[in-house]
Amino acid sequence: MFSQEIIDAVVSAANANGWPASSLLAVVECETSGKPFEEDNQTPTLLFERHKFYSELQAHQPSKLKSAIAAGLAIQKWSPKTQYKDEGRSADRLALIAKARQIDEEVANRAASWGLGQTMGFNAEHLHYASATEMVAELSRGVAEQVEALCREIKSSKLDCYLVAKDFTSFARGYNGAGFKQNNYDTRMRAADTAWERRLASGDYHAKPGKAITLVYQQKLKGLNYNVGTVDGDWGDLTTGACAAFQRREGLKITGHPNEETTSALDRAILPRQPSPERANATADDLAASGSKTISAARKGSTLTKVIVSAGAIGGANHAGVLDKAKDVVEQAQVAKGVLDSAHDVVVGLLPYWWVGAIVVGFVLWRCYGDVITARLKDHQTGQNLSR
Numbered sequence: 001m002f003s004q005e006i007i008d009a010v011v012s013a014a015n016a017n018g019w020p021a022s023s024l025l026a027v028v029e030c031e032t033s034g035k036p037f038e039e040d041n042q043t044p045t046l047l048f049e050r051h052k053f054y055s056e057l058q059a060h061q062p063s064k065l066k067s068a069i070a071a072g073l074a075i076q077k078w079s080p081k082t083q084y085k086d087e088g089r090s091a092d093r094l095a096l097i098a099k100a101r102q103i104d105e106e107v108a109n110r111a112a113s114w115g116l117g118q119t120m121g122f123n124a125e126h127l128h129y130a131s132a133t134e135m136v137a138e139l140s141r142g143v144a145e146q147v148e149a150l151c152r153e154i155k156s157s158k159l160d161c162y163l164v165a166k167d168f169t170s171f172a173r174g175y176n177g178a179g180f181k182q183n184n185y186d187t188r189m190r191a192a193d194t195a196w197e198r199r200l201a202s203g204d205y206h207a208k209p210g211k212a213i214t215l216v217y218q219q220k221l222k223g224l225n226y227n228v229g230t231v232d233g234d235w236g237d238l239t240t241g242a243c244a245a246f247q248r249r250e251g252l253k254i255t256g257h258p259n260e261e262t263t264s265a266l267d268r269a270i271l272p273r274q275p276s277p278e279r280a281n282a283t284a285d286d287l288a289a290s291g292s293k294t295i296s297a298a299r300k301g302s303t304l305t306k307v308i309v310s311a312g313a314i315g316g317a318n319h320a321g322v323l324d325k326a327k328d329v330v331e332q333a334q335v336a337k338g339v340l341d342s343a344h345d346v347v348v349g350l351l352p353y354w355w356v357g358a359i360v361v362g363f364v365l366w367r368c369y370g371d372v373i374t375a376r377l378k379d380h381q382t383g384q385n386l387s388r
Helices: 004-017 021-032 050-060 062-070 090-103 105-110 132-139 143-156 160-165 168-176 178-183 185-202 211-223 237-250 260-268 284-289 293-315 322-335 339-349 354-382
Strands: 046-048 112-114
Touching (some): 004 143, 021 168, 021 185, 050 062, 050 105, 090 105, 105 132, 112 132, 132 143, 143 160, 160 168, 168 178, 237 260
Antiparallel strands (some): 046 112
């Protein structure tokens, strides 16, 4: 799940380098699915490579190789069937890297891939870090540092031309190694790029905020007289509209989503939003003229109910005394708790007098449509309605 911070950081880095943002996002998606840290929220997402621990120990600390092999941490050749068997969970990966670091911290860091781009530790010096340990410490600082490491690797390996051309076969061969086909890196990147390209083009690339920040925004926006619906921690359309309206009022960039500027503005805001005079004095005719679908539909329904009532009145005009009975039934239906249940009971009781049922049902529906128009107008006048 990509956070908004990750999306913004990757898009910004891609734009700065002249790369397609969708392509760089596709690389991150295939490498880590947008997960920057392990469950401790401090260690960059990692994958320990036993065959690399073997070769790196052999090159840098050969005296420690025997103990690493005995501990099951180092193997001579890459073996996908066995070397990842204990790395399925974050806790397992953290425990594994801790064991390897007990043998040699720097070499253990060199033998793992790190962060959003799964940058290999043994590339640290090539990417202008003093050591793998320093690189891991840098990546532990945050998302921006991890994206920076990814971009350094792409440029230093001269893979950016493939990224621009969206030649994911050549890119994956250079970035993931000769065995890239075994994990379908190229086809997965191509599919992810297509999806991100579509999402970016539509403007719908905002990550859904977490429940905690959503609750804060909903509570503050509601206190400022913005319609967020139910304060439930679910960032839906109403909350998006309320956030956008607040941003518009404050002169901020309108995104409909949380960001630092909007959060600061919310913290400072103390006066509830007041609707404009035009809004407060609007009429149902004004809303209809401006194209309100709610008003239009309710008025059409109201007109239809008048036809129903008229037909019933004509049908019962010659039945003396029964219209008085119909009037009594209508009054009962008015005060009934369930409109539909009342209408149903009345119609069943007056089957011999179909025209009475028509009058009652028509009247009840007419009142319902009137309530819809009244509620819609009130929403508009008070500023609660932003989009309907």
